[in-house]
Amino acid sequence: MKKRILITGAKGFLGQYFVKEFEDEEVIPITHQDINLEDKNAIEKITSLKPDLVIHPAAIRSPDICEEDPEKAWKVNAVGTKHVAIACSLLDIPLIYISTDYVFSGGKDTPYTEFYPPNPINLYGKTKLYGEIFTKEFCKKHFIIRTSYVFGEYGNNALTQIYNSLKEGKEIKLSNYHFASCTYAKDLVRKVKELSFTNLYGTYHIVNKGIITRYDFACKVAEIAGFSKEKVIPLNSETFKAPAKRPLYSVLRNYMLEIYNMDDLPYYEESLRKAMRLFKK
Numbered sequence: 078m079k080k081r082i083l084i085t086g087a088k089g090f091l092g093q094y095f096v097k098e099f100e101d102e103e104v105i106p107i108t109h110q111d112i113n114l115e116d117k118n119a120i121e122k123i124t125s126l127k128p129d130l131v132i133h134p135a136a137i138r139s140p141d142i143c144e145e146d147p148e149k150a151w152k153v154n155a156v157g158t159k160h161v162a163i164a165c166s167l168l169d170i171p172l173i174y175i176s177t178d179y180v181f182s183g184g185k186d187t188p189y190t191e192f193y194p195p196n197p198i199n200l201y202g203k204t205k206l207y208g209e210i211f212t213k214e215f216c217k218k219h220f221i222i223r224t225s226y227v228f229g230e231y232g233n234n235a236l237t238q239i240y241n242s243l244k245e246g247k248e249i250k251l252s253n254y255h256f257a258s259c260t261y262a263k264d265l266v267r268k269v270k271e272l273s274f275t276n277l278y279g280t281y282h283i284v285n286k287g288i289i290t291r292y293d294f295a296c297k298v299a300e301i302a303g304f305s306k307e308k309v310i311p312l313n314s315e316t317f318k319a320p321a322k323r324p325l326y327s328v329l330r331n332y333m334l335e336i337y338n339m340d341d342l343p344y345y346e347e348s349l350r351k352a353m354r355l356f357k358k
């Protein structure tokens with residue numbers, strides 16, 4: 078029998094990938110217009126739809142917007158997640174919460190595993206960490222998925238933004254001193270689906286292999302697309318200006334997947350090439 082899978086943020090970048098990945102099940106795509114997760118009535122609205130599983134990517138995803146509007150960030154990323162988690166606990170169903178590398182401070186120089194304590198340095202990271210805390214507090218059957226710098230061939234994301242700017246001959250200025258992982262949306266949703274069929278609840282890091290700066294990533298996009306790299310301008314700690322601080326090093330290691338022999342995430346360049354082949358069609 079098909080599972081009823083409720084997906085929040087269904088029109089968002091990752092939400093669209095989740096809807097597609099689970100199309101062979103019965104998907105209940107929920108948008109902001111359908112249910113405002115900030116509102117406590119969201120609990121009742123979710124339970125009345127009687128899902129068997131909830132995937133929850135809806136959030137304020139911009140670290141800069143979170144920094145400038147903390148109340149909104151707490152209400153959506155933390156309290157909104159609390160409402161989703163309470164609904165799942167009332168239904169006794171699993172919740173998959175999408176979290177971020179930005180829960181870490183970035184003070185290390187080796188990859189973060191799931192066993193390292195989070196200590197976020199910006200509002201986005203703090204509110205997403207509270208989303209994790211509420212998920213654990215209210216819903217026993219949970220998967221917390223931490224991912225990073227997700228790219229894909231469609232939707233509003235780093236790859237489409239960089240590719241479109243380069244195609245139009247626009248200059249792009251990107252940090253060359255924040256080191257991170259990046260993740261192909263299709264690799265991420267495939268792995269989340271695999272986990273969702275298990276009862277191996279808990280926290281997982283899911284990223285592609287390899288370490289990038291935003292600048293490296295854009296240069297690789299230019300190289301694959303055959304565009305000049307001249308328009309990609311590296312920023313350093315003096316020249317990068319943004320409302321939210323970013324961790325200097327937020328590379329993730331898929332350690333729990335490694336332990337369960339489930340870590341088949343490719344190197345990012347292989348996945349980037351795959352995405353760009355689809356992208357150019």
Ligand SMILES: NC(=O)C1=CN([C@@H]2O[C@H](COP(=O)(O)OP(=O)(O)OC[C@H]3O[C@@H](n4cnc5c(N)ncnc54)[C@H](OP(=O)(O)O)[C@@H]3O)[C@@H](O)[C@H]2O)C=CC1
Nearest residue numbers: 086088089090091109113114134135136138177224226227
């Ligand atoms: N993209 C990335 O690189 C990464 C993303 N993540 C996490 O993945 C998740 C998905 O990100 P992504 O798809 O990129 O983000 P998007 O901004 O594309 O999608 C988020 C969705 O959440 C919806 N939303 C916002 N506020 C509310 C609300 N109050 N009630 C209901 N829905 C709401 C938005 O709807 P509307 O636009 O109509 O307001 C939007 O459709 C987020 O949780 C993010 O923290 C983690 C690491 C990296």
Ligand SMILES: Cc1cn([C@H]2C[C@H](O)[C@@H](COP(=O)(O)OP(=O)(O)O[C@H]3O[C@@H](C)C(=O)[C@@H](O)[C@H]3O)O2)c(=O)[nH]c1=O
Nearest residue numbers: 138139140177178179224225226227250251252291323
């Ligand atoms: C870091 C950076 C950002 N930006 C701009 C580009 C874009 O409009 C906006 C966001 O950029 P980035 O996605 O690269 O950076 P950022 O918003 O910091 O990315 C994060 O997003 C959230 C959702 C996460 O959870 C993290 O994993 C990470 O992917 O800021 C620059 O122009 N230059 C830069 O060097």
